[in-house]
Structures are given as structure tokens and as C-alpha cells.
Amino acid sequence: MQEIPLIDHHCHGVVTKELTRDALEALMSESYRPPAPGTTQFQKPLGLAIRRHCAPVLDLEPLASADDYVARRMALGADEVNRRLLAASGVATHLIDTGHRALEISSPQQFAALSGHAAREIVRIEAVAEEVAAAGCGAADYPALLAEALRERGSRAVGFKSIVAYRTTFRIEQTAPGHSEVIAAAGRWLAASAGRRARLEDPALIRHGLWSAAEICRERRLPLQLHVGFGDPDVYMHACDPTHFTDFLRDMESWGVAVTLLHNYPFVREAGWLAEIFQNVYYDVGAILNFTGASSTRIMRDALELGPFTKQLFSSDAFGLPELHHLGVVLFKRALGTVLDEWLRSGECTVKDVEEIFAAIAHGNAARIYGLG
Numbered sequence: 343m344q345e346i347p348l349i350d351h352h353c354h355g356v357v358t359k360e361l362t363r364d365a366l367e368a369l370m371s372e373s374y375r376p377p378a379p380g381t382t383q384f385q386k387p388l389g390l391a392i393r394r395h396c397a398p399v400l401d402l403e404p405l406a407s408a409d410d411y412v413a414r415r416m417a418l419g420a421d422e423v424n425r426r427l428l429a430a431s432g433v434a435t436h437l438i439d440t441g442h443r444a445l446e447i448s449s450p451q452q453f454a455a456l457s458g459h460a461a462r463e464i465v466r467i468e469a470v471a472e473e474v475a476a477a478g479c480g481a482a483d484y485p486a487l488l489a490e491a492l493r494e495r496g497s498r499a500v501g502f503k504s505i506v507a508y509r510t511t512f513r514i515e516q517t518a519p520g521h522s523e524v525i526a527a528a529g530r531w532l533a534a535s536a537g538r539r540a541r542l543e544d545p546a547l548i549r550h551g552l553w554s555a556a557e558i559c560r561e562r563r564l565p566l567q568l569h570v571g572f573g574d575p576d577v578y579m580h581a582c583d584p585t586h587f588t589d590f591l592r593d594m595e596s597w598g599v600a601v602t603l604l605h606n607y608p609f610v611r612e613a614g615w616l617a618e619i620f621q622n623v624y625y626d627v628g629a630i631l632n633f634t635g636a637s638s639t640r641i642m643r644d645a646l647e648l649g650p651f652t653k654q655l656f657s658s659d660a661f662g663l664p665e666l667h668h669l670g671v672v673l674f675k676r677a678l679g680t681v682l683d684e685w686l687r688s689g690e691c692t693v694k695d696v697e698e699i700f701a702a703i704a705h706g707n708a709a710r711i712y713g714l715g
């Protein structure tokens with residue numbers, strides 16, 4: 343069971359240049375700011391998990407000190423550290439979101455070469471919209487140009503992703519906006535951005551991008567990923583409960599579009615419930631297993647509480663650091679294996695059930711909905 347090849351359905355590339363200690367620590371947090379004065383990013387569950395599970399891959403004793411870990415990392419160099427930690431993860435296929443700080447991290451092609459694993463692209467809708475605007479266009483042309491760009495980028499990808507939760511929260515109108523509403527909003531946005539790349543946060547344009555990509559998903563049977571909960575600081579967490587987005591999820595169900603809810607912390611139970619009632623809803627607990635480290639099994643227990651086993655997906659949500667890719671796999675396998683083993687020992691399921699559930703969440707569900715054979 344531990345040898346089962348995984349599909350990491352949501353992750354990002356790694357930084358390929360050498361990292362200073364400060365740069366390394368910055369990538370150990372979703373915060374935009376350094377840790378509190380006099381503290382380090384190693385002084386939290388993720389820091390312990392890196393020292394426990396990544397140190398041995400760099401030839402150190404488990405739980406080597408943070409200073410020794412950083413020194414060893416620098417002595418080996420970025421290439422070797424990336425290669426070792428990515429190869430050790432044993433992932434068969436990575437689905438890579440290319441829409442976040444893309445110039446600072448490896449492309450899917452570079453990532454495939456570094457890891458020796460297959461890598462496919464997920465296109466971030468809001469990033470494509472910002473590229474279209476930055477390339478310069480008039481408001482009247484914006485809808486057609488965006489549709490064309492999404493279609494072109496989507497032709498090589500296995501899915502789309504939206505970060506509507508970051509940009510507007512889920513407490514917005516969820517229908518597709520009317521044409522005149524889009525043109526008016528595009529006019530305001532393009533005038534304000536004046537040829538520079540400007541952050542897209544107008545609710546009408548966010549909805550327009552989402553529905554434009556959803557149409558392509560409907561035609562091509564591609565999943566649509568939605569960021570939920572834990573992530574960058576620019577999230578108003580209380581308004582990112584995915585149950586606020588029920589109307590959109592229901593509309594996508596009627597279109598037959600699979601929607602995959604990413605991360606979901608602290609709304610893990612809500613995500614499991616949505617996956618139970620909507621035919622098209624899937625969910626993962628990526629990122630948060632890494633950030634909860636020693637306590638990650640408890641998160642997995644919640645994730646397995648109600649949601650169908652055919653609806654949960656594996657994701658590391660690793661960004662920048664190969665440590666996060668490696669830990670994503672180690673902690674996922676440990677958490678899922680531990681909970682299923684408890685069920686087996688208490689007579690709640692058979693060995694065959696355990697194998698089937700593990701295989702479905704590790705790769706079978708993702709292979710089915712992303713068409714990965």
C-alpha cells in the first residue's frame with residue numbers, strides 16, 4: 343500500500359536557485375511577513391516535521407537541529423536538494439498550478455526533469471485574465487480575448503483553477519454576469535491598470551472569468567479547482583466557508599463539471615458534506631497536513647468522517663520548497679494509513695476495503711476525473 347503511485351492533483355513548482363536561510367524560512371510560511379522578532383519558522387509543527395522527515399533524506403539524523411539542517415541544505419546545493427527530496431516522494435504525476443509567482447519557480451517541464459515524474463498543467467483563471475489585461479486591450483474586446491486565451495491555455499492543461507475565495511470571498515453573487523456589466527467593469531479595471539499588470543478583484547470580472555472557464559470545463563470534461571480556506575493572508579477566512587458557494591456548486595452539478603475544493607482547512611467537515619450531497623464535488627486536505635505535522639492524522643480523521651471515499655483527492659499544495667512535496671506524501675500516507683488501520687483493527691472494514699480506499703484517494707479518483715488513464 344505504501345508503494346502505491348500517487349497523483350498530486352494540486353501543487354506548484356520549486357525554487358531552483360540557492361536559498362538563504364531567510365528565503366528558506368519565508369517559503370515555510372503562507373504569511374507575507376517574517377516570523378515575530380526573536381523567533382524562527384522552525385518553531386512550529388511544520389519546522390518539526392521538516393527536521394523529522396526531511397533531514398534523513400539529506401543524510402542527517404532525524405530531528406537534526408534547524409541550524410544543522412540549513413547548513414547541510416546549503417552544502418548540498420539547491421539542485422541536489424531538489425532532486426533528492428522530489429525523487430523520494432514517489433509521486434507518479436503532479437498537476438501543477440502555474441498561476442502563482444510563476445517566474446520564481448520551476449515550470450512543469452523543469453519540474454518533470456528535476457523529479458523524474460510526469461507533470462501536467464492546471465491553468466489559473468485570474469492569472470490569465472491579468473495577462474490579457476496587461477497585454478493591452480479595450481473593454482469591448484476583453485470578453486472575447488479572455489475566452490480565446492483561456493481556450494488556448496486550456497488546450498494543453500488538465501484543468502482550471504480559481505482563487506475567487508482570495509479575491510472576493512465566496513459571499514458574492516454567483517450567477518454569470520451580464521455582458522454590459524462585464525464591459526463596464528472591464529473598462530474601470532483596464533483604465534486603472536493602464537497597461538501594467540493589475541490585480542483582478544472586481545466581483546463581476548471574477549465571476550465572468552469563472553463562468554468562462556466553466557464553459558470550457560463543461561465542453562472538454564475538465565475539472566475546476568477552487569481554493570478554499572487556509573492559504574495566503576489576503577483571505578477573509580470567515581467568508582471563505584465553501585458552503586457560501588452552494589449555488590455555484592449546484593449550477594456546476596447541472597453542467598456535469600467536477601469541482602475540486604482545495605485545502606479546505608478549517609472547513610474540512612463542510613467540504614466532506616458538500617462532496618456527499620453534490621455528485622460533482624471533490625475535496626482534499628492538501629497543505630494543511632504539512633502545516634499541522636504531528637497532528638495531521640486528526641485532520642485526515644475529519645476528512646474521512648463523512649465524505650465518500652470516491653471524492654477525496656491527494657494534494658501536497660507544495661510551493662517553492664521540495665521539502666513540502668516530500669512531507670506532503672509522507673504525512674498523507676501516514677495519516678490515511680493510520681486511520682484506516684484503526685478502522686481495520688476495530689472491525690469496521692476489511693483489508694480489501696482498506697486497499698481500495700487508499701488507492702482511490704491516492705490516485706484513482708484523480709485519474710478518473712482528470713482523465714489521466
Ligand SMILES: [Zn+2]
Pocket residue numbers: 352353354439659661
Ligand atoms: Zn496551491
